[in-house]
Amino acid sequence: xxxxxxxxxxxxxxxxxxxxxxxxxxxxxxxxxxxxxxxxxxxxxxxxxxxxxxxxxxxxxxxxxxxxxxxxxxxxxxxxxxxxxxxxxxxxxxxxxxxxxxxxxxxxxxxxxxxxxxxxxxxxxxxxxxxxxxxxxxxxxxxxxxxxxxxxxxxxxxxxxxxxxxxxxxxxxxxxxxxxxxxxxxxxxxxxxxxxxxxxxxxxxxxxxxxxxxxxxxxxxxxxxxxxxxxxxxxxxxxxxxxxxxxxxxxxxxxxxxxxxxxxxxxxxxxxxxxxxxxxxxxxxxxxxxxxxxxxxxxxxxxxxxxxxxxxxxxxxxxxxxxxxxxxxxxxxxxxxxxxxxxxxxxxxxxxxxxxxxxxxxxxxxxxxxxxxxxxxxxxxxxxxx
Numbered sequence: 001x002x003x004x005x006x007x008x009x010x011x012x013x014x015x016x017x018x019x020x021x022x023x024x025x026x027x028x029x030x031x032x033x034x035x036x037x038x039x040x041x042x043x044x045x046x047x048x049x050x051x052x053x054x055x056x057x058x059x060x061x062x063x064x065x066x067x068x069x070x071x072x073x074x075x076x077x078x079x080x081x082x083x084x085x086x087x088x089x090x091x092x093x094x095x096x097x098x099x100x101x102x103x104x105x106x107x108x109x110x111x112x113x114x115x116x117x118x119x120x121x122x123x124x125x126x127x128x129x130x131x132x133x134x135x136x137x138x139x140x141x142x143x144x145x146x147x148x149x150x151x152x153x154x155x156x157x158x159x160x161x162x163x164x165x166x167x168x169x170x171x172x173x174x175x176x177x178x179x180x181x182x183x184x185x186x187x188x189x190x191x192x193x194x195x196x197x198x199x200x201x202x203x204x205x206x207x208x209x210x211x212x213x214x215x216x217x218x219x220x221x222x223x224x225x226x227x228x229x230x231x232x233x234x235x236x237x238x239x240x241x242x243x244x245x246x247x248x249x250x251x252x253x254x255x256x257x258x259x260x261x262x263x264x265x266x267x268x269x270x271x272x273x274x275x276x277x278x279x280x281x282x283x284x285x286x287x288x289x290x291x292x293x294x295x296x297x298x299x300x301x302x303x304x305x306x307x308x309x310x311x312x313x314x315x316x317x318x319x320x321x322x323x324x325x326x327x328x329x330x331x332x333x334x335x336x337x338x339x340x341x342x343x344x345x346x347x348x349x350x351x352x353x354x355x356x357x358x359x360x361x362x363x364x365x366x367x368x369x370x371x372x373x374x375x376x377x378x379x380x381x382x383x384x385x386x
Contacts, residue, residue: 021372022047022048022073022249022250023249024368024372025085025088025365026250026251028364028365028368029081029251036357036361037078037080037081037084037357037361038080038343038344038357039078039080040078040328040340040343040344041079041332041336041339041340042077042078042253042256043077043272043328043331044074044076044268044272044273044331045075045076045078045081045082045250045269045328046068046070046071046074046082046085046273046324046327047071047072047073047074047075047077047081047082047085047248047249047250048070048072048073049068049081049085049086049324050085050086050088051086051089051090051093051303052089052302053068053069053070053302054066054067054068054069054303054320054323054324055067055069055137055141055300055301055302055303056137056138056141056142056299056301057069057274057276057277057297057299057300058141058276058297058298058299058300059275059276059279059280060193060194060279062297062299063276064138064141064142064276064299065276066134066138066323067273067274067275067276067277067323067327068273068274068277068323068324068327069274069277069300069302071266071269071270071273071274071277072245072246072248072266073248073249073250074248074250074265074266074273075251075253075256075258075265075269076252076253076256076257076258077250077251077252077253077256078251078253079328079340080357081251082324083111083112083115083321083358084358084361084362084365086111086320086321086324087107087108087111087361087362088362088365088366088369090104090107090111090313090316090317090320091104091107091108091362091363091366092366092369093308094308094313095366097308097313099308099310103310103313103314104362105353106314106317107313107314107316107317108317108354108358108359109348109353109354110314110315110317110318110321111318111320111321111354111358112321112344112345112348112354112355113318113321114128114317114318114319114320114321114322114325115322115324115325115344116325116341116345117318117322117325118322118323118324118326118327118328118329119325119326119329119332119337119340119341120325120329120337120341121329121330121334121337127322128318128319128322129315129319131312131315131316131319132312132315133303133312133316134303134319134320137301137303140301141298141299141300141301142299159206159207159226159228160206160207160226161207161208161224161226163209166211166212166213167210167211167212167224168209168210168212169209169210170208170210173287174208174223174287175208177286177287178205178208178223178225178242178286181242181284181293182203182205182225182227184284187282187284187293188203190280190282190293190295191203191229191238191240191295192229194238194280194295195229195236195238200231201229201230202228202229202231203227203228203229204228204230205225205226205227206227206228207225207226208223208224208225209223209224210222211223211224211241220243220244220246221242221243221244221286221287221289221291222241222242222243222244223241223242223286224239224241224242225239225240225242226238226240227239227240238295239295239296240293240294240295240296241293241294241295241296242284242291242292242293243291243292244286244289244290244291244292245261245262245263245265245266245283245290245291245292246262247262248262248265261283261290262290263283263284263285263290263291264290266281266283266292267281267282267283267292272327272330272331273327273328274327277294277300280294280295281294282294303320328340
């Protein structure tokens with residue numbers, strides 16, 4: 001059933017197929033001759049930098065910024081990989097919006113400009129204007145409270161997780177393991193710190209379920225846990241996401257030093273790339289598996305792009321690449337940022353075109369994914385008919 005759900009999600013559109021098929025991207029990457037892409041300074045990268053993995057994230061105090069929101073594939077690697085990975089879904093979204101190829105060319109040009117701007121840090125040209133797709137989702141995020149999260153995820157404000165299509169019942173082993181987890185001191189410490197409660201507050205797991213969610217987590221451990229925090233007569237509910245961490249498909253830089261435990265790797269990468277998210281995460285062990293725990297915030301939303309206008313597509317490409325450049329740049333010293341910025345801008349003729357390595361990579365990947373998507377749909381239709 002899980003595999004069927006994966007196929008269905010990826011068959012919905014070519015854009016969904018691009019988002020859900022990280023493995024195909026890295027198969028292409030493995031086949032490249034050394035030197036095809038520029039080698040940037042080794043930093044923590046997202047590893048799966050598509051549109052849905054960027055969006056508003058709240059920090060522990062509720063302040064919202066647009067940052068990378070999914071770090072399953074994070075490694076210390078070549079920052080160029082994030083740029084190419086972002087360029088592919090942007091081009092796919094443009095195609096899905098029936099925009100002409102010249103718009104895709106403009107998008108990639110603006111991607112490089114936006115990324116270079118983000119790398120420049122505080123001394124650059126400032127934060128670019130938010131495109132409508134970002135402004136809209138940020139406004140939604142700023143207006144959200146616990147009741148919105150409960151209605152969206154739980155379908156009710158009552159303290160329970162409704163079983164059904166998305167949430168499945170746990171067996172005794174799973175429930176016992178989750179109960180033990182929320183008694184661990186490090187878990188208690190994180191939840192108390194995030195919710196502003198004293199160390200003597202009572203934390204109790206009141207409900208939990210297996211969470212059928214997302215292509216990347218299908219087939220692995222994924223749980224939703226509803227926790228009550230009580231302190232001096234004041235009660236607060238927290239919804240916690242627990243997701244198994246696996247070995248990344250993204251290649252690490254030669255000699256890169258990273259935690260051996262996959263959950264520790266994910267959390268370390270998150271703290272480098274997305275501080276708002278990283279401070280709400282904790283690596284834990286559950287049923288013998290490395291698992292990333294994070295408390296969900298009502299403001300956490302993803303960018304969901306169905307249609308782009310010409311102008312909006314170009315503005316979005318610039319802005320989102322700026323977000324990625326900022327995430328990479330905060331890990332570099334000033335000299336390294338300047339050198340990498342010069343390298344990225346080389347071959348752009350003063351910013352009037354995208355560098356050839358970015359253009360040719362995205363064009364080739366777009367063609368491969370279009371063929372792969374049609375083949376996927378044919379296999380899916382044949383399987384459903386059988």
